Amino acid sequence: MSTPDEAERRAWAYLSRVTEPPCSALESLCDRLGAVDAAAAVVARSVPDGHEAVLDATAARFAIDRSARDLDDADRIGARLVTRDDAEWPGWPLLALSQADTAARGGEPIALWVRGPGRLDEFAAAGIALVGSRAASGYGEQVASTLASGLAVENWAVVSGGAYGIDGVAHRAALASDGPTMAVMACGIDRDYPAGHARLLAEIAGRGLVVSEYPPGTTAAKHRFLTRNRLVAALSNAVVVVEAGRRSGAANTAAWARKLGRSLGAVPGPVTSATSVGCHQMIADDLAVLVTDVRSVIALATPDGAPPSGRGRRRSTDGLTTEALRVHDAIPGRGAVAIEEIAFSAGLDIATVRSALAHMEIDGHVVNADGLWRLS
Incomplete structure (x- = not known):
């Protein structure tokens, strides 16, 4: 006999496979009944009034229960099933999906299969997608590579789709900079797709996160890539399109970013490049903000200037007052200067500068030598 927790996990695993995601009808049934009763209702083909759409959505798969096998397969590779009952469920980032146009394959995932040591909610809170x-x-x-490395240094999670091209480069650069990265897949969590990225995906799973709403064993398919793109956008604070042709999966992810209210940026490229046509069109149509460096990407993700959930690497000067920071910035990176030069450069009076320097000297930000000041 299974324990209540085991029954709950089995129910969620069954529900994650019983329809082709996303399925807003099944999501609504789960909200009303809970996982165990929703699964039982689907199996019995008896649902509450108003939820009849679930019967059509589950007609092809309801009779096959592979939940125990799916959970075992996930456990075998060190993966786990994360549901809305779990502490790491990224409820707030995914909320926008429940309000998206279901005709465009919106809707929240029933559950997410996750492989890796990171916490899904923390990665989503600090996520920036590079596609x-x-x-x-x-x-x-x-x-x-430059953007991903810079974001990793600032402790932002680089989110992408694990594919060849820009995706793979972004993941590799984040890993090389010892930063967090998350690959959102269009196949089962146990599948290496593309096969040429098997080693890369294993490294991401070892140090970051590999995520999918598809249960183990699910093969990649064209429609699943388009469905997956909504999760890339939802699990990110901003989406940046580095290169995109006139019609591309990256453009689809960009469209999802706009639908979900995520900030969208695009990198300009050579006017002769076919792989930058999509980016140029987004910028020209005022759909995306032109971004050129890491600072502009972070500004896109933090329009109010504050990294979400305290993410972003802390600097030694973060605790300084506005005036003290102006004094600090007025001191050159090399050499020492007199207080009068600092005051002139900072645009502050001598008394204010002297007070700020005194406090910064105590905190170890600056050093006084023979009446001249330099950074410590």
Whole structure:
């Protein structure tokens, strides 16, 4: 006999496979009955009034229960099933999906299969998506690598789809900078897709997160990539398209960013490049903000200036007052200067500068030597 917790996990695992996600009708039934009773209702083909759409959505799969096998397969590779009952469920980021147009394959995932040591909610809270063409140019790869490395240094989680091209470059650069990265997949959590990225996906799973709403064993398919793109956007604070052709999966992810209210940025490229046509069109149509460096990407993700959930690497100067920061910035990176020079550069009176320097000297920000000041 299974325990209540085991029954709950089995129910969620069954529900994650019984329809092709997303399914707003099944989501609504789960909200009303809970996982165990919703699963029982689907199996019995008897649902409350107003939820009849669930019967059509589950007609092809309701009779097959692979929940125990799916949970075992996940456990075998160190993966787990994360549901809305779990503390790491990213409820707030996913909320926008419940309000999205269901005709455009919106809706929250029933559950998420997750592989890796990170917490899903923390990665989503600090996520910035970098997406782009699979047939990336050398220019696009260089930009993606620079942006991902910079974001990783600032402790932002680089989110992408694990594909060839821009996705793979972004993941690798984040890992190389010892930063967090998350790959959102369009297949089962146990599948390496593309096969050429098996080693990369294993490294992401070892140090970051690999995420999918598809149960183990599910193969990749064209419609699943389009469905997956909504999760890339939802689990990010902003989406940046590094390269995109006129019609591309990256453009689809960008469209989801707009639907979900996520900030959208695009990197300009050479006017002769076919892989930058999509980016140029987004910028020209005022759909995306032009971004060129890490600072502009972070500004896109934090329009109020504050990293969500305290993420972003803390600097030694973060605790300084506005005036003290102006004094600090007025001191050159090399050499020492007199207090009069600092006051002139900072645009502050001598008394204010002297007081700020005294406090910063105590805190170890600056050093006084023979009446001249330098950074410590």
